[in-house]
Amino acid sequence: MRIAIESLGYDPKNLEFLIIQLVRLIKNGEEFKMSKRAGTSVTLADLLDNTSSDAIRFMMLTREINTKYDFDIDEANSKDANNPVFNVQYSYARTVSLLKNLKPYKIDFEANITEKAKKIILLLDEFPELIRTIINTSKVNLLSQYLLNLSNLFNSFYAETKLIGHEYEEHYSSLVLAVQVVFKVALDLIGVNAPETM
Incomplete structure (x- = not known):
């Protein structure tokens, strides 16, 4: 990544990676258990099919990166003040x-x-x-x-x-x-x- 940034003319020292805590997916009030073996994992593309990019981006940015987060799909799709x-x-x-x-x-x-x-x-x-x-x-x-x-x-x-x-x-x-x-x-x-x- 740093080489790519430098090739675009930017200082690679300005590239900073922030690692976030795990995000649990909540649907219908319950945690959606994900497992690669069971084939129940959810990709970001899958999540985008079920809610808007605005909701995902905004809601993910409401918590500090070192805090675990429950992403509630129903809340993300609601059209009221709860969203x-x-x-x-x-x-x-x-x-x-x-x-x-x-x-x-x-x-x-x-x-x-x-x-x-x-x-x-x-x-x-x-x-x-x-x-x-x-x-x-x-x-x-x-x-x-x-x-x-x-x-x-x-x-x-x-x-x-x-x-x-x-x-x-x-x-x-x-x-x-x-x-x-x-x-x-x-x-x-x-x-x-x-x-x-x-």
Whole structure:
């Protein structure tokens, strides 16, 4: 691998291999026992036939590499908040939809925004430092966890605040845009699609 990397013009010292713990496959609430002899092993191609690459990638990146992980196929295929990638992708699609309907954004630091909106702003402010931490530690799971936190906070804010027609609609529009940008950048970084509709 190092020779291949070098032949492509990259420094082979930058190639780092991270070994992860075993992953157990869960289907219908039970562990799927795998055995090469019995012919019950599951390849990544088999897994891709049963769920999306987005779900596999995102869910595998929610745990530290030194932690055992149970990959639940039913959870990966669910279309609700129990599926972490669906939760985040749905939140991103919600920002796209909202921005089509909200007034053009403007920033007013004097606007009287809700506590949830303030929490979102503080969480967004953590994003650049989080990326630096991930670069220095290779703990990519921090990004998936951050996305889930942002998604849950944004959805809670959305449920509590009627944005369209709100007296601070234009200010909230800028907040929604900032959330959208962070979702898009973070999803791109982990190689997960950011669908505009769901």
